[in-house]
Amino acid sequence: MKISTRARYGARLMFELALSYGDRGISLREIANNEGISEKYLSQIIIPLKAKGLIISFRGPCGGYALARDPSEINLREIVEILEGGLSILDCLNNSSLCKRSMKCPTRGVWDLLNNKIIQTLEAVTLRDLVEEFLNKSGDNLTYSI
Amino acid sequence: MKISTRARYGARLMFELALSYGDRGISLREIANNEGISEKYLSQIIIPLKAKGLIISFRGPCGGYALARDPSEINLREIVEILEGGLSILDCLNNSSLCKRSMKCPTRGVWDLLNNKIIQTLEAVTLRDLVEEFLNKSGDNLTYSI
DNA sequence: ACTAAAACCATTAAATAAGTAGTATTTACA
């Protein structure tokens, strides 16, 4: 039940893009410096995010990346789902043919419930929320109200 | 964000113990047969559950295992926590000294929120619930109301 | 042309997960 480094870095990457939303884009180098993450690693992580249409890019000098949509229109669920390769905490939840016991499995219900809660929770937080929290806080603790 | 096989098998193991609660205990062999899980592997998984006091054991012929408490007094949170070695989806949530950025981290709040939801959800389901669901259902889908 | 940036392609080291194997110990029961 750990969240991967990929997804965490991806979230911070997307946060940086949200912070600079409206400007002319930001380079990976800048993001890597701001967040203290390897630029090379970020360049791997950004590929699927771009492929799924969350990000647009500009090549050449003064190039960089920008969000494809408004930060309020991108939630954490999408980001984590893309970077973790799906949000199913258990393969048999989506594909019940994987386990012939699925139909009578005594524990399947709990995992399904848990999975839905996770999705719900991530879906309720947008990049805009992250930016707002970040701008509001100055030492005080974060609070989400869902 | 996958749930480990250990935790899943552990949950089914505990479910079997809950099913036979009140009887004179059940052997690992029987549990392994009922659930179609390697007995050897289960014998590894059961060690920490016993160490944490969720299970008691009887050695020798006619020996076996039994729940140490009533099924209604054991929830899924305990089981998963023991078998996953903690329920923190991210180490820095418990130990903020692990990351010097913790205090100003823009994403820490979401992970913390998600972590709490997961704990809440697992805590709300007891072994008794699992047994009841199992006894009630005969083909119809599982439903939890939390 | 030069250069800064994305895009692409391949490799690797370490950790974790999943499971196996074998031995020792306890104890009910004949």
Place this chain on the structure above:
DNA sequence: TGTAAATACTACTTATTTAATGGTTTTAGT
């Protein structure tokens, strides 16, 4: 009191996943 059925203990193995690193190619602004 010997035997067999069960737990308890210790060690090993194997495959997969994770978290990176390194180098080359393409694009485009000045």
